[in-house]
Amino acid sequence: MADRLISARGLQTYYGASHILRGVDFHVDRGETIGLMGRNGMGKSTLLKSLMGLVRPRAGTVEVMGRATVGRPSYEVAQLGVAYVPEGRGIFGNLSVKENLVMAARPGTRGQRDWTYERVLETFPRLRERLGHGGQQLSGGEQQMLTIGRALMTNPDVLILDEATEGLAPLIAREIWRICALVRESGISSVIVDKAWRHVTQVTDRNVILVKGEVVYEGSSAELRARPELLEQHLGV
Numbered sequence: 001m002a003d004r005l006i007s008a009r010g011l012q013t014y015y016g017a018s019h020i021l022r023g024v025d026f027h028v029d030r031g032e033t034i035g036l037m038g039r040n041g042m043g044k045s046t047l048l049k050s051l052m053g054l055v056r057p058r059a060g061t062v063e064v065m066g067r068a069t070v071g072r073p074s075y076e077v078a079q080l081g082v083a084y085v086p087e088g089r090g091i092f093g094n095l096s097v098k099e100n101l102v103m104a105a106r107p108g109t110r111g112q113r114d115w116t117y118e119r120v121l122e123t124f125p126r127l128r129e130r131l132g133h134g135g136q137q138l139s140g141g142e143q144q145m146l147t148i149g150r151a152l153m154t155n156p157d158v159l160i161l162d163e164a165t166e167g168l169a170p171l172i173a174r175e176i177w178r179i180c181a182l183v184r185e186s187g188i189s190s191v192i193v194d195k196a197w198r199h200v201t202q203v204t205d206r207n208v209i210l211v212k213g214e215v216v217y218e219g220s221s222a223e224l225r226a227r228p229e230l231l232e233q234h235l236g237v
């Protein structure tokens with residue numbers, strides 16, 4: 001059986017009276033890269049937040065590394081090996097690039113130290129050029145690189161990227177896709193949310209489409225690319 005890192009079943013998540021997730025099953029196996037797709041407002045971010053313990057599902061279960069996590073704080077989920085890069089990022093603007101990276105450093109859940117400060121700088125040459133800059137002096141693309149770099153410094157088993165390239169210039173977005181491919185090669189599982197389905201399916205193994213808080217499709221990247229009617233129907237592309 002596959003090494004199941006995250007397993008969510010029957011998630012029902014609300015914001016007040018708004019019923020957002022309507023019985024979502026979702027899982028992440030070791031080494032898998034998953035695209036989470038759907039139009040705006042379909043519940044992608046809410047699913048990620050439900051997995052991370054940032055919103056509490058009203059019903060359903062989440063297991064991370066085999067441990068039930070509903071009701072546990074998000075830092076505990078992070079300690080189980082899940083690094084989360086939220087939409088809109090979240091670096092420390094008053095700290096330098098170097099400080100942002102160094103303070104995140106820790107070995108992974110199996111003691112792995114694959115992602116070191118040096119390796120992150122080799123992976124993101126732009127960050128090396130900005131080491132002394134404050135987080136708030138960076139461009140949007142550099143901030144996204146820094147957030148991903150910080151996440152990698154925690155040596156996660158799973159990396160979750162919400163809106164990976166939203167609002168970034170094409171050249172920078174290309175850089176982020178290159179990183180996603182590198183992360184995949186390094187054996188870290190990822191969940192990627194992004195509107196650019198062509199890029200997404202180039203780096204993912206499996207894709208999940210949400211419509212109004214329900215999973216309406218799940219399939220390999222090759223299958224999804226071969227079925228433009230699904231993309232048109234569910235993503236409007």
Ligand SMILES: Nc1ncnc2c1ncn2[C@@H]1O[C@H](COP(=O)(O)OP(=O)(O)OP(=O)(O)O)[C@@H](O)[C@H]1O
Binds near residue numbers: 047
């Ligand atoms: N904190 C909140 N309080 C109330 N409603 C919310 C909150 N956050 C999101 N929603 C609503 O929940 C629904 C799902 O939002 P969610 O952010 O999960 O969608 P999404 O698929 O990630 O889309 P997007 O790409 O727009 O972020 C939307 O209708 C949104 O308006």
